[in-house]
Amino acid sequence: MAQRTTLRLTALASAVLLVTACGSGGSGGSGGTTGGGGGAAPALEGRGEITLATGKDTSNNMQKLSDEWNAAHPNEKVRLVELPDSADGQRQQMIQNAQVKSDAYTVLNMDVVWTAEFAANRWVVELPRDQFDLNNFLKPAVATAEYRDKLYAVPVYSDGGLLYYRKDLLEKAGVQPPKTWDELTSACQKVKALPEAASIGCYGGQFDKYEGLTVNFDESVNSAGGSIVDGSGKPTVDTPQAKAGLDKLVNGFASGQIPQKAITFKEEDGRRAFQAGELLFMRQWPYQWALASKTDGSSQVAGKFDVAPLPGNGSGPGVSSLGGHNFAISAFAKNKATALDFIKFFTSEAAERSNLLATSQAPTRTNLYDDAELNKQFPYLKTLKESILSAKPRPKAVRYGDVTSAIQEAAYAALTKNKDSATALKELQAKLQDLLK
Amino acid sequence: MTTPARRGGRAAGEAGRLAALLLSPTFIVLGLVVGYPLVAALRESLYRSGQTVDADGFVVQGDQFVGVDNYTGMFSGPAAARFWNAFGNTTFFTVTTVAAEVVIGVAMALVMHQALRWRGLVRASILVPWAIPTAVSAILWQWIFQADGVANALIGNQILWTTEGWHAKFAVMIADVWKTAPFVGLLVLAGLQVIPRDVYEAARVDGASPARQFWSITLPLVRPVLVVAVLFRVLDSLRMFDLPFVLIGNRKESVETLTMLAWDEASNLRFGPAAAYATILFVYIAVVAFVFVKLLGADVIGEARDRGRQARERRPKPLPQAEVVPA
Structure with a gap:
């Protein structure tokens, strides 16, 4: 008697499982219609609220810059999503997110060595090169944001x-x-x-x-x-x-x-x-x-x-070797046009200067390294510029x-x-x- | 089902149905959190994905059914050495640490059992290592084992514990035993406390030495509890991950365990092989648990079942509660 009940219960449980499995499969499928194309850089469309997925914002400067952005763009607010402390943990979260094609992360703060993997898997979209003044950025840093000669990210922090x-x-x-x-x-x-x-x-x-x-x-x-x-x-x-x-x-x-x-x-x-x-x-x-x-x-x-x-x-x-972080846009995110503008804002000279002052993380704009005032506070900047300009990225794989x-x-x-x-x-x-x- | 009257049978049936209804949420949750992942992992282990890049540099999407290739790739070919090394490490750590934990744990239990004053304090302090999360204790031990850490200061020699070699295995074993011996100790203490005092008194009257008392009374009577404790520890040890990972580091051959191998494969996006490793580990653990239960008689729920059986023998009516407990 008890056995038969157990049997019936098992059947019930598996039926429930089946239903939930189908449910999650269905919603996953419908979310995944926004993959990036292979050919020319696809247009980045959509405006509205976005998120920035990043490691810990230890200096609080990311929040400060985001607040500035939010004040100027009340309809296109950005929200920080803090990921685990370790680089491995951040990468894992971003990949999991990409695999379920979730739109939870819009802008990804990626380590320079992840570009190839994320680009090849179509987890991030190609960015329009002509919209950024990349000539004013450190060349080796820009190289870390490229995969097969296409731009997939914009360098925000550098390191040498x-x-x-x-x-x-x-x-x-x-x-x-x-x-x-x-x-x-x-x-x-x-x-x-x-x-x-x-x-x-x-x-x-x-x-x-x-x-x-x-x-x-x-x-x-x-x-x-x-x-x-x-x-x-x-x-x-x-x-x-x-x-x-x-x-x-x-x-x-x-x-x-x-x-x-x-x-x-x-x-x-x-x-x-x-x-x-x-x-x-x-x-x-x-x-x-x-x-x-x-x-x-x-x-x-x-x-x-x-x-x-x-x-x-x-x-x-x-x-x-080159270290640092680049910002990229998730292929599964909504509001990519806003994301593009936000990246431009975050890599502007004013933003990079405030980042350097608050976090002492190296900027990616060349002229900041020659700024007399910044050099007074960070006497190593001149040497660091030399180091980064002659640096070689780790293999892109x-x-x-x-x-x-x-x-x-x-x-x-x-x-x-x-x-x-x-x-x-x-x-x-x-x-x-x-x-x- | 032979003798009970019809009415009793029907009542029992209704009670059984009610019990099943009440338990069904548990079964559903178990199915969701245990059953589904198992099946999903098994399915995943038969597929491979994302291993080729097309002419434009994009990863070819989609799962490819490869049958048992992920399993055969484990036992032969270039990955075999790594698998057997991890398998060996896992087994080695389990055997050595559990053996050490049993000895130290029993000793701890005997001390705690004898301690009349400060018993609560002693017990609480022995439990502290067990209460610390493994990753945190791994970081603590990392400080102890670093080049100019406490361990080297104590032995007056510079051993680089976290580099490859036997010292790395040894460091993991020390940290693991430190953390989990108290668990064995506490379970054994519970076992000791139910041994009646008069057995020892009788032994003393007969002139048995303390050693003889330990081997002939304490150990046999505490054995059921001890076997369960060992079973738990073995199953836990076979899944060892965070301690070697944090204390020594990823991809260090001397301490790489099966779970670390599965994790490494998964983090390199080879989910098929990772699922295959996890499945093999699952089978290994299941076999060990089965052997324990069958050969050593580790019976986690046995007592309840016995009680149920006795109750049924005494009374003609079956007790539905007792029926339910083993499930």
Whole structure:
């Protein structure tokens, strides 16, 4: 008896399931009629309320700018949607949203390395290039917003690597800030001859197995005259130049020039080490400047450091990887015309200036880097401009997650001596060939 | 169904129907949150999507039915080594951490059981690790295990715990045992408290040593509870994700578990293979649970069933409530 009831219940439950499944399928289908076309940039239509999906607005400046926009556009208000803290979490939310073709997010604040994936999957729409004064933007930053020569986003924040160095110690040892890796090595030896700096580590970067390792590996390879991919997007890591770049780091670890523990460094671990005075040179993003300059006791090196462009490997200057964020428009959103105007507003000179002042995130408009007033407040701007202008983007790949994993795998194996650098690079070349077909 | 009178039978039938009606919301919710995802994952694991790019650089849309390819790709080909490594890690972590947790948990329970003063305080403080979310405890342990952290200061040696190698496995095991031994301890304590005191008194009169008392009285009597605790822990351990992910990091071979593998595939938009990994893990967990229940007699709801049976034997009328409990 009880059994029969259970049976009937199961039938009921599955019937309910069926109904809900059909329901969700139906609404998903009807929402998905606004896919972007493949040919010329489709017209962006529709005006009304929009949203901006972004990581945490820590400085509150996004809200401030949005309030300004809302005051001027009472019928086209923008609402901030804050996504998880981690970049992975943000990407996941945006992808989930795209997969159910939801119109919940209009403008997407995307990491520079996501452009290819989002464009190739038609999750973001092509933007009309002629509507933006892209000539006034940093060229490498604009390149991160393009996929197959079409524009899919507009750069809002940029980022480049800088060589932080201990000004006080270099002066005492009587050496100039290094321009090449060899100069860096000899400068470090001279500094280590000083009694107070005998045990200081020469160089640090981000070498744990995560995105930071891809950034550091790419910079090493590019600085040595190599490249990860060539102009046509084919991988080129099985070359003498790439090996020279990787070997620089491998030998750095072997000789103790890079402290052993740097293999566990992400940005913050490295920053703590630099602030504790454990490192003479360090590859780091601009955000460290403000934190290492704090005089509340958290930093031992406040006022004792400066920045230079990354050192080259060989005769030329170093090449940074590009960081930063671009704004794109979701393919499934309504009110795309409003979204386009909002992006124009957010990338205007006034907005970027206020962003820099509030968040110290690097702007994407070239002329702000030469502004005397801003340079007074952010003395690293001139160096950062140099760094970004000569920077190279990380490989543009539809399957970027797999590409960066392969790079991390190879670089980590070489740095931890599990493989010699030639084998690691040969295997990486084979993997990338498969991924970048 | 043999003896009861017709009236009793009908009454029981009505009560059963009422019970089923009252329980139906639960069944529907279970169907929605357990049944549907299972079926959906199974279906997903037979498809592949978005793996090719057309001439214009756009990803070819649509799901492609690939049959069991996602499963065969797991056991052979380039991904096999990664799968078996993750499978090995998952099993290794489960066996070692659960073993350690049982030993430490039982010890904790014995201490808590003996403690007469401050018992509440001791119990509460032992439970703190269990109350901390795993991701948070992983971050705490990350500070302990970082290059210039407490762990290295204690042993006076610089071990880079979060790099690949046995030390990474060891770090995960320590953090996991720290967090979950209290859970075993608390369940075992509950088991200890129902053992009658007079059994021990009799043993003492017979001159049994404390060790003998532990092996011959405490352990056998606490066994049903202990087996259930171990079962819960094993099922939990097989799904281990956040601790190695946060403490050591993604894609580190030494600590990659099956759930991390499935997560990584999904985050790279290979939902088919990800669903296949998740399904294999589900089967693995189901087999382990089955073996536990059959071989070790872990019977989570057994007592209730027994009580029901006894009640029925004593009285001719079946108790509808007792019938319902096992379901």
